[in-house]
Amino acid sequence: MSTHSTTPAESEALIQADSLCKFYGPFAAVNDVSFSVPRQQVCAFLGPNGAGKSTTMKMLTGYLSPTKGSVHIAGKSMQTERIEASKHIGYLPENGPLYDEMTPKGALKYLGRARGLGRADRKNRMEFVAEKCNLEEVWNKPISKLSRGFRQRVGMAQALLHDPDVLILDEPTSGLDPNQLVGIRKLILELGQSKTVLLSTHVLQEVETLCSRVILIDQGRIVFDGPIDDMSQRETMSNRFHELTNFQTA
Numbered sequence: 511m512s513t514h515s516t517t518p519a520e521s522e523a524l525i526q527a528d529s530l531c532k533f534y535g536p537f538a539a540v541n542d543v544s545f546s547v548p549r550q551q552v553c554a555f556l557g558p559n560g561a562g563k564s565t566t567m568k569m570l571t572g573y574l575s576p577t578k579g580s581v582h583i584a585g586k587s588m589q590t591e592r593i594e595a596s597k598h599i600g601y602l603p604e605n606g607p608l609y610d611e612m613t614p615k616g617a618l619k620y621l622g623r624a625r626g627l628g629r630a631d632r633k634n635r636m637e638f639v640a641e642k643c644n645l646e647e648v649w650n651k652p653i654s655k656l657s658r659g660f661r662q663r664v665g666m667a668q669a670l671l672h673d674p675d676v677l678i679l680d681e682p683t684s685g686l687d688p689n690q691l692v693g694i695r696k697l698i699l700e701l702g703q704s705k706t707v708l709l710s711t712h713v714l715q716e717v718e719t720l721c722s723r724v725i726l727i728d729q730g731r732i733v734f735d736g737p738i739d740d741m742s743q744r745e746t747m748s749n750r751f752h753e754l755t756n757f758q759t760a
């Protein structure tokens with residue numbers, strides 16, 4: 511069991527998962543998953559459909575309680591210091607932004623208040639994320655009426671609003687057109703210079719472009735964790751992915 515310091519400055523690992531398990535009845539969606547992600551690392555969380563990526567991310571962000579195990583974010587326990595731990599996290603859930611009936615402007619204002627940002631701070635941060643995520647043209651349209659790409663960008667803006675040092679992004683580029691993809695990938699690269707990012711994706715090429723490390727999960731268990739070069743040194747990453755996850759062709 512690792513030791514955890516009490517302040518982010520002293521904490522080496524910003525994301526720390528220890529022996530995480532999630533059971534649905536007898537079925538183990540996540541089984542004994544442990545890893546840590548240090549500051550300023552962009553780490554890919556890969557795996558086939560149903561491997562346990564979203565379930566793990568929900569436990570990391572406090573949206574789901576683990577059956578067993580623990581999560582620390584910036585040294586704060588997600589179980590016993592949830593509010594403190596949550597302040598450090600920006601989370602883009604798999605199904606995009608919350609608050610469908612609001613406009614991006616309204617949702618960000620509401621979230622800014624809920625996060626305790628003062629008026630001036632809130633205004634500055636809203637302008638910053640609107641520009642970073644290219645939201646100006648949909649600023650006053652209901653989120654429910656937006657395209658998948660714009661919804662993803664609203665989700666990113668929500669995750670970034672309070673300037674967290676940890677970003678947990680569940681398939682941030684899914685549903686984006688090629689132009690939007692370039693924009694979001696550029697943003698993630700930029701964010702990775704100062705933040706800790708854990709992102710799930712199915713796009714292996716994206717992993718090579720954005721991430722320095724890969725954690726591969728299959729059937730709830732970690733089957734690979736290491737630098738991207740170690741995974742794809744001798745063969746293409748796609749072959750290695752198939753091999754590690756027991757991929758079988760029909």
Ligand SMILES: Nc1ncnc2c1ncn2[C@@H]1O[C@H](COP(=O)(O)OP(=O)(O)OP(=O)(O)O)[C@@H](O)[C@H]1O
Nearest residue numbers: 534538539557558559560561562563564565566604
């Ligand atoms: N509430 C639930 N009740 C029962 N089983 C669940 C529940 N939520 C998830 N599961 C199961 O847990 C497993 C892991 O699901 P999860 O959504 O974490 O996978 P994933 O790796 O994110 O998949 P995808 O890439 O398809 O999004 C799957 O078999 C899923 O059917």
